[in-house]
Amino acid sequence: MKLGRLNHIGVATPSIADSVAYYRDTMGAVRINEPFDLPEQGVKVCFVDTPDSAGEVGKGTQIELIEPYDESSPINGFLAKNPAGGQHHVCYEVEDIEAAREWFEGKGKRILGPTRIGAHGTPIFFLHPKDMMGQLTEIMETPTSA
Numbered sequence: 001m002k003l004g005r006l007n008h009i010g011v012a013t014p015s016i017a018d019s020v021a022y023y024r025d026t027m028g029a030v031r032i033n034e035p036f037d038l039p040e041q042g043v044k045v046c047f048v049d050t051p052d053s054a055g056e057v058g059k060g061t062q063i064e065l066i067e068p069y070d071e072s073s074p075i076n077g078f079l080a081k082n083p084a085g086g087q088h089h090v091c092y093e094v095e096d097i098e099a100a101r102e103w104f105e106g107k108g109k110r111i112l113g114p115t116r117i118g119a120h121g122t123p124i125f126f127l128h129p130k131d132m133m134g135q136l137t138e139i140m141e142t143p144t145s146a
């Protein structure tokens, strides 16, 4: 498996509206996308775009703001421990999601649940933070338009 680009950093928040104000007013983000619900993943989502090395906004790593969708959200435990929110996961792209799954399985890493469709419309899976140097790690297949 070949590690791809850092697609996004997931940031858990009790309020996407408050986080949007922070990225706009304190961090000077020039493009913040419309929030949307992803009930099948138990979260509300909002992407903050950063520029790539050429300065092109929308081509760089994104900040993925995630707020619980309901009481069964997978991020409720994290927010109970970190009520103000904080860095929740890192997400790397790969060319072939099934090959990546086999790669991590072969290394004895715990995969959290099935491969499913993520917020970018491509397949994703998660790896347990205790097997990944303390970081909850999301692996996503590179979008074909990228």
Ligand SMILES: CC[C@@H](C(=O)O)C(=O)SCCNC(=O)CCNC(=O)[C@H](O)C(C)(C)COP(=O)(O)OP(=O)(O)OC[C@H]1O[C@@H](n2cnc3c(N)ncnc32)[C@H](O)[C@@H]1OP(=O)(O)O
Pocket (backbone or CB within 6 Å): 010, 038, 041, 043, 045, 064, 066, 074, 075, 076, 077, 078, 087, 088, 089, 091, 112, 117, 118, 119, 120, 124, 126, 128, 129, 130, 134, 135, 136, 138
């Ligand atoms: C927007 C859609 C999608 C995308 O396309 O990008 C997403 O990103 S969705 C993001 C939300 N979804 C997920 O996080 C799914 C995967 N997560 C899980 O299955 C669980 O959250 C979890 C990682 C298994 C944690 O479950 P939880 O019940 O909250 O905690 P535990 O008590 O079981 O935790 C065990 C252990 O791990 C530590 N921990 C928990 N979360 C994190 C984290 N985000 N980063 C680092 N460490 C984490 C936790 O503190 C426990 O440690 P100890 O206390 O030392 O036992």
Ligand SMILES: [Co+2]
Pocket (backbone or CB within 6 Å): 008, 010, 064, 089, 091, 138
């Ligand atoms: Co994510």
